[in-house]
Amino acid sequence: MTSLGIQMKRLKTKKQQRFLNNSFFKIISGMFGKMKQLDLDQEEEEKEKEKEKEEEEEKEKTEGGEAEGGSEEKKEILPELTDSSSDEGPNDREQMGDFASDFDMMMQRKKLERGYRRRRKNVDIISDSDDLIADLMVDMRNAAEEDRELNLKGEPAIKKLSVMKRAQNELLKADLQHAFLDSGILNVFTEWLSPMPDRSLPSLKIRTAFLKILQQFPRVESHALKASGIGKAIMYLYKHPKETKENRMRAGKLINEWSRPIFNLATNFSAMSKEEREQRDFEQLNKAKRISNDGGSTPARRESTSESEDTPRRPGDPGWVYRARVPQPSTKAYVVRPKWKSDIDISKSTKKGMSHLEKQLQELKRNRKKQQRAVKISIEGNRMAL
Structure with missing residues (x-):
């Protein structure tokens, strides 16, 4: 067979497959349509039967006197149960509208419940962090108190070291540091950094770790510093000779x-001018140095000293x-820098040129370094002057 015949056969087979697929799809869709129609017919028949039953029950119940209230309540509840019992739901438009409105109401309730749960979850998270902070502070206080008791007994104080790693991990969390400050963690820091009853310092690991933590903490208000006494503890460490x-x-x-912030001092020195920095340095000097800078306490003494000098x-x-x-030795504190008397830039160094004598001396040094021999000796005996 030629290639053209093969291609024609392939085209025929493709067309046949498409035709079969289309016909199969049509058959299946028709079957589904018939099944749906049968289901709808069955549902309509069931609804008609249910309506007839309801009418018969109503006739029977209207004859009784006390059963009327109960029948009315059942009438209000039963239709919803019968409508919801079907698989595809009711076909009546009015009942569909009622069902949609009930569905919307149910969704609104779910949204409200979700929002309420979210709020409750946030509250639980906050309360969990508060509980964590409170538990940690209680453990730290207990450890500090136990160490003081052990120190009084003459035993090694190791309770704070056992709690330090856990405390360090929690205190370095940036999202909890403000909560720690609000809870009064500075009072606990004061207890940990204060000296022992025998005037000995706490462990070096504790001092180093807590000083680093305090450097990473946010800005502390002045009233919190005064109330906690952390400033006195830090000053004690700063002045201690064994630190x-x-x-x-x-x-x-x-x-x-x-x-x-307490003394209303500016923290940004780059924003200050040169005159302001000089005035600030001069004001920070003590009275004795100021008098020595001025040359004396009285003007008469100043004049006499200036004349004698x-x-x-x-x-x-x-x-x-x-x-x-x-x-x-002079007791003066030199604050004002003197002005330069020359305008030459010292940083730029100029290279001087070599004189004729220096060049000749350099040549002589080079010649002396060279090995000058009358005859070049070869081990093999080559190039020897005979």
Whole structure:
């Protein structure tokens, strides 16, 4: 067979398959349509039978006197039960409208219940975090109290070390730090960082960990600092001679940060001008240094000292000493930087050129370094002058 014949056969088979598929689809769709029609007919017949039964029951119940109220209640409830018992639901439009309105009401109730549950869940989450914070603070207080009792007995205080890891993990969570501050965690910090009854410092691990935690905490209000006494505990560590250098630096930074809002000091030094910085440095000097900077306490003394400094003393003058004296150190605090007398930029270094003599000396040094030989000796005996 030729290739054209093969292609024609393939086309015929494809057409036959399409025809079969279409015919099969038509048969199946027709069967489904008939089945639906049969179901609808059956439902209509059942509804007619139910209506006839209801009418007969109504006639029988109207004859009785006391059964009328119960029959009316059943009439209100039974139609909904019979309508909902069918698989595809009622076909009457009015009943469909009632069913849709009931469905909408049910969905609204579900939405309200979901919103209520969400609110309750949020409340549960907040209460869980509050319980966690309260439990942790109670455990930390108990550990601090037990360590003090152990220290009084002369035993090693290790209760705080056992709680420290858990406390550190919870205190470093940024979303709980504000809640910790509101719950009064600074009072617990004061108990942990305060010295023991025998005046010894707490463990170095505890001091280092809690100073780092305090540096990562948000800004603390001044009233909270005063009420908790954490500032005194940090100052005690800052001034203690046995405290490490790193912890002193951390404590100093905390004290500096906490004291600025109290004394209304600006924290941004880049925004201050040069004159403001100089005036601030001068105001922070103590009174003795200010007097020494001014040259004395009275103007008469200043004039006398200035005159004596200008005119050197000679033999026979008052105040002349006939021997050498040890120079006394100056007690002045140099705040104002003196101005430059020259405008030359020192950072730019200029290279000087070499003179003729320097070049000749450099050449002589190079020649001395070279190995000068009259005859080049070869081990193999090549290129030897005979």
